[in-house]
Amino acid sequence: MAEPLTSLADDRALLGRTSTAERVADILRDRIAEGYFPPGARLSEEGVCGALGVSRNTLREAFRLLTHERLLVHRLNRGVFVRVLDIGDVEDIYRTRALVERAVVRGLGEAPHGLGALAAAVREGRRAAREDDWNGVATANIRFHRALVALAGSVRTDELMRGVLAELRLAFHVVDDPRRLHQPYITRNAEVLAALEAGDRAAAEHLLTDYLDSSRRRVVEAYRDRVAGGGEREAAAAAAGGA
Template identity: 65%
Template sequence: MSADLGPGLTGLLADRRLLSRKSTAERVAAILRERIAQGSFPPGSRLSEERIGQALGISRNTLREAFRLLTHERLLVHRLNRGTFVRVLTAADIADIYRVRQVVECAAVRAHGARPAPLDDVEGAVEAGRAAAEAGDWAACGTANIHFHQAVAGLAGSERLDDLMRGVLAELRLAFHIMDDPRRFHEPYLTRNRELLTALASGDADGAERMLGFYLEDSRRQLAEAYPEPAGLPD
């Protein structure tokens, strides 16, 4: 079930500049996590240690440690004698991801109501989604949507929650690949993202939280209805 990793590896060559001579497994994991969140490495892709290590200019040991970190985050899976793969989620994974999102994102909106925070990142993600849609780039639109929800979670003002949501939302991006028509899936949420931003900017945190709750339930249901069972890598 391996996929052509050409585009993903091209992106990693650009990411190489982010690594200093004292690069760490955590930095490598952060780069790979973001590439997964951008959809560069689809579910079921086998990650070549040699090719990724060369692209980033890092040692095999560093890369393996990064793989271990991302395996702990449920983004990768190691198959004995076969290598490391991007995980293929199950319907149960989707349900659990949305439980976490409901708790964290709705709490972040409540926190914003109690102590308003700058909305620059939320607004920037809304604008990025609009620009991607106008360009007909629905993969980029999906990435903008991930960044939107990361920014919403960021309204809580917690670095620990930010770290948690980076992993959760990267995992969510793996589910987007199941949607046959990405435009049909993503386009309605562009308007809903802007409506949420408007509610937050106007100080209507209660309204924004209710809106977000319905939004997340609609999104969860769409993915659940599209998701096959069982799902996983073939033996």
Template identity: 70%
Template sequence: MTADADSGLELTELAADRALLGRTSTAERVAGILRERIAQGFFLPGVRLSEERIGNALGVSRNTLREAFRLLTHERLLVHRLNKGAFVRVLSAADIADIYRVRNLVECAAVRGLEEPPYPLEQVAGAVTAGERAAEKNEWNDCGTANIHFHQALAGLAGSERTDDLMRGVLAELRLAFHVMDDPRRFYEPYLSRNREILTTLEDGDAAGAERMLGFYLEDSRRQVIEAYPEQDG
């Protein structure tokens, strides 16, 4: 897995993100764009990120881009290889197990910490609906993105910017595992109804029930990914 991210499609899409930088371009904003693109699968695990091409696409300096790469390396989305450059990270099975430990701690705690209903579920509901619509169109990568947004929204119920930042990195890292799977439908379709059930339970004001459901959900997902992933590992 050492292909360069040099194809026209990725760079054309990335150039469209240039407008997001505005006049106050910073390494953090560049890192945010690249983080989202990595999560979406535009840059796949094992791909080398070309400083020149990406810098030109975004219209940023090499120093700014290198700082963005450093931030994403700290977030475990990239790895730096001496004299070779920055590469999108390839996860190990141990990485995946650790990611699920963090998810269980954060997502379940966010639901457990809810006080009196009704709960602010707009983002959760929007993600559930987006996932169902993507599945109806057989757009399974979009379904995966909606699923990530669902879990980000659950963590967001904690009302903590620090939790939000943490989960953005954790969930983006998890997407690296799914990007090397051959059949995304297999991993996303079974959870559509479970997402809906968790939402409905929260709408009914039963946070304790939703937390129990989420705990079983995350354990089932962890086991499923771990069982399938070693075939792709390395």
């Protein structure tokens, strides 16, 4: 994986002539969702401003927006850090996912649906697994579920779930064995896709319900084990001088 600030520089062109705090927040949110910034990482104003070519005022507004979304925290006299979740956060993320993702599937009209982005995410996950790239598998999984929510055709729902799924990625960072966590969902994503391709919304919703419950239990178990062992404190301490 590329260095976080180097990867931000790659996105600089996206800002174009209409650089806004919202667009900067979009870029940083996406980078959190893709695993570039782990929980506890400090985001340097100087480093991010230099990578994106934006002013400190613009960046501070973007930081404010992401703090409101619970992705960042501001620590007095220390700076801005990526938030460290607790188990209650993880449980709430999955409650939200179940409410939204199941409703999206249940509310789909008659097939065919535009499933190209879901199929691409399934292929991406399989490729990453073949390359033993489990961070890549996690990113493909996040993209699959963003594409699933996008089937609703709702800008508001898309915006809500972008933040929720970025928070979910923060929980993934504390898992010691990402292969054990993510490998089952390569197949499960493919099963949900196949049900949607067949136009069987009831089967897709049933698969998704079981999927989310299983994923919640796995993540909470792994998260509880890591945090109980002091992993949360270790992660924050290790990242205190981060990018």
